[in-house]
Amino acid sequence: MKLRKSPVAKHTAGVVIFVGLVILPFVTKGYIVSLLATIFVAGVLASSWNLMAGFCGYVSFGHQVFFGVGAYTTAILVTSLKLGSESLWYSVLLGGLVAGGVGFALGYPALKLRGPYFSILTMGVSEIFYVIMVNTPWFGGAEGLNLPPVYTLPKFYLITLVTFVAIYFLFRWLRRSKFGVALSAIRQDEDAAEASGVSTHFYKILAFALSGFFPGIIGGAYVWYITYIDAVAAFDLHIVVQMIAVTMFGGLGTVVGPLIGSVFFTLLSEYLWARMPELYLVVLGIIIVIVIEFLPRGAVVHALEALKIKVV
DSSP states (O other): OOOOOOHHHHHHHHHHHHHHHHHGGGTSOHHHHHHHHHHHHHHHHHHHHHIIIIIIOOOOSOTHHHHHHHHHHHHHHHHHHTOOGGGHHHHHHHHHHHHHHHHHHHHHHHTTSOHHHHHHHHHHHHHHHHHHHHHOGGGTGGGOEEOOOOOOHHHHHHHHHHHHHHHHHHHHHHHHSHHHHHHHHHHHHHHHHHHTTOOHHHHHHHHHHHHHHHHHHHHHHHHHHHSEEOHHHHTOHHHHHHHHHHHHHHOTTOSHHHHHHHHHHHHHHHHHHHHOTTTHHHHHHHHHHHHHHHOTTOHHHHHHHHTTOOOO
8 A cells, every 4th residue: 555645744845845945044054055046046047948948849049138138137227226235136026027028029029930940039139139238338338237245145045946936836837727738739739729729929928928037037136146247147158058958957848857957957067067177068068968868858857757756
């Protein structure tokens, strides 16, 4: 006879873990807090990219735009109004809202394209934003923008934690909603979905806006954490490469894959960086290639299925 954990026990354990994570930055050292925040950031960014690529079937190579827009929105708000750390929460939220708005505005023309045409367009949009930021004094130009030098690691950690948890529950609900069913239909056969009466363009735009909102929040929180932003850091290609790598490592098209994958991917990156800094990227790249080649559904998905755990 198999013993099954009751829903109450699962929820209680989840609440206890969450409360423990909330308390953690006030009782432990900075490195642990920073490492966990890095994991949460990787999970949120990968999940946001996965919403378009895994749920909807549209691969974006310029998703770092939303991270950069969120970072610059927060930085401009703080520097223009000379705000202090008390503005952190709402300035970060504004960064997410503006990034989501940019996603909505860009989505209308961009999502009329499909396949590689959409992917190439998103890459081009990222370069356009980069050039604008570098050559516009109001955005700090090539020198970037500086925020007040305040210690914000605990708040940065809490923002990333809350966003990490929120994106899990939101995307889990979304998978079962009418919205999620529409995105799944678009991924499988967009023409058939449209012929069935699904407003495909509308749902794609909403997905693109939502997938931009969360990176915008992370970008806004990140600029508070490092107290500086410039176009190179904001629109770095490495950001979207990491989104793709974490998603593929965890499991494309799943809710838990990118989130759990961010844990293993970040810890693996930290270990390789500490052990072999000169060959770090080479070894990490080889591992990613092996995972994609032999575990195409994601290492996390294969591990969960091996343990007879249902993959969401």
